[in-house]
Every structure is written in C-alpha cells, then in structure tokens.
Amino acid sequence: MSLNGMTGPQKAAALLLAIDEAHAVTLLGRLHEDEVRDLSIAMSGLGTITADTVEQLCEEFACSLGSAGSLTGSFETTERMLMKSLPKERVAQIMEEIRGPAGRTMWEKLGNVSEAVLANYLKNEYPQTVAVVLSKVKPDHAARVLSLLPESFAMEVVMRMLRMENVQKEALEGVERTLKMEFMSNLARTNRRDAHEVMAEIFNNLDRASESRILGALEERNRDAAERIRGLMFTFDDLQRLDAAGIQILMRGVEKDRLTIALKGASQDLRDLFLRNMSERAGKMLRDDIAGLGPVRLKDVDEAQVSIVASAKDLAAQGQIRLAEGRDELVE
Template structure:
C-alpha cells in the first residue's frame, strides 16, 4: 500500500482529473466535457491520451478524495482511441478531429510551444516554401536556439532574405499573427499529426519492405486476389531501393557517411545504371573509383544477397529521415514527406 500511496502522491492535478473523467464513463464524462472550453478539453485530452494503464488501487484512492464511497472499479487505459471515443459522444466531428490532431501532434499549450518541439529539419522543410516575411514572423516567435537551427537548414539565399525581413520587422498586427497561426495549425500541424497517427496499410508496407523479393511477390499476389484495393495501397506505400532516387544530393551524401561500403558495393552491383550514377556523382573521384573496383572484384553475386543489402540501406535511409537528417521527396512535386 505504501507504493500505491507514493504513486498517488506523484499524480498531478491534470492527471487526477483525466483519470476521473475516464472512470466516470462516456455518459457522465460527456456532460462534463460539454461545460468546458476548447483549451480545457485539449489539456485534459492530452493528459488522458498519455495515461497508459492506471491500477484500480490508484483509481480507488482518487475516488476517496472526491467522494466518501466507492465500491470498486477495474483498471483504466488512457489512449488516443478511448479519448477520441469519449469526445465523439458530446462534440461535433470536426471539433473532435481538430482536438485529436492537436494532441497527437507535438506537445505544447500554444502553437508556438508546439513548433518549438517540432524537429528543425521537418520545420525548415515546410517553411522553405513560404514567403520570407512569413518565415521571419514564425522564427521571431520561437526560442532563439530553435530558430537558429531552422535558419541554418534553409537554403542560403532564402535564409538571408528571412534575416533581412527580420531586421526590418516592426510590430506584427494581431490579425496577421492569427492568420499565420491558423495556417500552421490547419496545413502543417494537422498533417504532422495525421502522419504520426499510423495506418494499418503503412504498417503492412513496412513489414512487406522487410521481406525478400520472392516473399513480397507471393504475398502481394495472394492479397490482390482477396483485396485488390489494399494490395494497391500497400504497393504505393512500400519503399524500395530505387526510391532512394528521390533523395537530393545532400541526402545521398548523408547516407553515404552512414552506410557500410561493402554493403553499398553489393547493393549497387545488382542495381540500375541510374542508381549507381546517383551514388557515384556524390562521391569523390577517388572514392568512386575504389567503389567500382570493389564491385568488379565481387564477381557474380546472389540476388538474395543483393536484396538483403538494399533492404538494409533502405531501412537506414528511413531511420535518418525519421531523425530529420535527410528528407525524402514524394517525387516530382514540391511537397516532401519525412518518415
């Protein structure tokens, strides 16, 4: 009981309120949500969605604090799904979607707090397509260390334009600031939240990416017979070695610094001329010559070994992209995605 008492003492006020709302059930909790404003709902929803499993002993101690009697209650699980289901009982769908997208996104009470928690590479990738004046306003609202990190990742000419705008910047009208904040919320944060939400097809695409080529073909063929739409979605989401052609030169060079040279030689041995050229043009002349010599020295190679090395390099690229070290464009368009 001492441990339970200690755990209960460590709960914050928001955590206690969130546990209570979950314990009350949908009908009663929905009436309480109806009396709150959006900011209060966001705060308590954020806490509810990150509670995890709460023991029945903790719940009982909480109810004793709020009331004289409590018979018993089982453990509760606070998650995005349970929170969303509760909100749906009392709020319109568009309000629920907006609230859930915000709490799934980076933590922070205000939009500017949230932006301070967004990876600088992801934020720079979005801002580089905005007007320099707009970018200057955004950076002026962030922590100086975060603004500096974002600024250093923007194209040099563009970053100088932003700096000049910031030097000449006067007090920003509230209406302008509100419009920028609204755009960030609807266009950037909502996409970021949706991207982190995950999807069954994305999960299966990741799993299929880890299969050898023969197994991929076998499962996709079988799936096409049962559910052609799902098979097509998975194929569209799968990431192959050839998709690395969507990296820019900086991305290829970052990947080259991380990948094992013998693995790259084997992967390129079984790849197309275009893919080989992509990597060779981002190496020094000496490194490229050595890589070609290594590839020639390999002689005939097993397809399975080539595919295994290509798969390892693809996984490395996705890890670097998730860390914001490289950006993988969607191909052909201006929009880009970060895994």
C-alpha cells in the same frame, strides 16, 4: 481561506499538503510539468487553511469521486460532453486539435511536427515570432527547422534569439493562440493521410523477404490495395529516376561504406548510374570496394538501401532533389 473561495488548483494543492508526504510525491511524479508548476504556484500562495476547511475539502473530494463510480475517458466521451455546450463546428475544431500531433502542450505538439512543414509555415511569420517558437521547442528540432529557412531570414531569427530576453506571458500566449488557430488546426485537417500512403512507407522499411511475403499475402486478399501500395512505394531501384545532379547530391550525404554495401546488392544498371556520376578514380575505387566485399548478408544490404532511400526522401523534402511521383517514368 474558505472552501467556496478556493480555485481548483488551490483545492488540489491543499489535498496534496493534507495527505502523507510519500503519497504526495508519488502523485506529483505522475503529473505533467505544467500541472506541477500550476500546483506549486497554488501551494506557495495558500497561506493558512483551517482544519475545518481541510475536512470539508476531503469530504467534497470523496463525495465527487464516490458518486462518479468508475471513470473512462476517451475521444468519444469528450466529444459527447462538448456537444452539449458548444456549437458543432467548434467541437469539430477542438477534436481535430486533440487528435493532431501528440503532446500535452503546444510546444510538445510542435516538436512532433515535421521540420519541413514547420519551416514552411514559419518562413512567412515575423522573425521575432519565429525566434520565440524556436526558443521553446527542443534544440535539435529547432536546429533542423532553422537549417531549412531562407538564409537571410534565418540570420534575422538568430539575431532576434540572441537579443531576446524573457518573453512576456501575454506575448507568449498570443503566439500560442495564433499557432493553435492558424497552424495546428489546419495541420489537423490536412494531415489525414491516405492509409495506402502510410502502408507504403511501412513497406519501404521492411526487408525484402518480409515485404515480398506480406505484399504477396495482401495481393491474394485485396489485389487493388496491393497494387496501389506498390505504386506508392519508393525503393532503392527507384533512384534510377533521379537525374545526374540528384545522384551527385545524394552521394555527397551518404557514407561511402553504406553506399558500397547498398550497391553490392543493386542491379548493374543502378550501379552504372552511380558510377557514371563519379570521377574515374572514385569510380574505380568503388568498383574495387564492391568486389572486395565478398559475400554480404541480404539483411545488411537491405538496411543500407533503406537508409539511402530515407536520405533521398529527406533531400527531396528540403527541395534539394526531385523524386518522381509513384511509378511514373520521367519524360525529358
């Protein structure tokens, strides 16, 4: 095989075979599994490479590396290079995909997409397509997505997965192309969240002392930003805006000990709301448990309350309960 007839993966594979085995192993360990697979395929089909070709290959590699000097890759340099050869709209689409959810492959990217968002998209696809997608993402993520699909549709998907054999490469590539064009690119465009919303979620997870200190300092520097963040935050006290059905659904998914600690530091009104939605016997037991706790660290109360708020948000994302937006009061 001559140097001119070699592909990029074949050249890389030949270089790996030419260098010391220990160095080759180190290099392979730094590559992604897809790159290792491509190199392995190229390596297994190389056949015999003459010493002259290996020498030319090494010279070509050294010249390419030496002429470039130091290299720095970034979003900006990538975008600048693409603009020289592609239409502006296509470059914008590619950069949006790159800046989208983290991951080198499409399946890794999907693993970083919220299960609620992914399920909402997949419920409109063919069961066979959904079966292929769920077979490629991590099992725990696939399980969460499956649980959010309509029951009859989920059963169709399960049956397809049970009957599914190896997916042909062309079919898999078709699914990937569809996901890139229809889902990931739209997600990249719509997933640009307001910075205040992001900060509100961060503040929701702070302990009370840190939240008060940082928000207080922010208020001195930018009162409007602080007020907007407060309006977007959803705290344990905001659970008072849940209706009776929402409170009951929430309590079914919360550990009793966690609820006891959370209510230990809650207002009397919020305690009463939970107690009203329990049986008389269960309510009495909860009161006794709260009274029997004795002094509880504020940090433990905060952690329990944050955990319950997170559960409420998960239930809201699944459509099981409704959380009021911002600080607006509900009008019946």
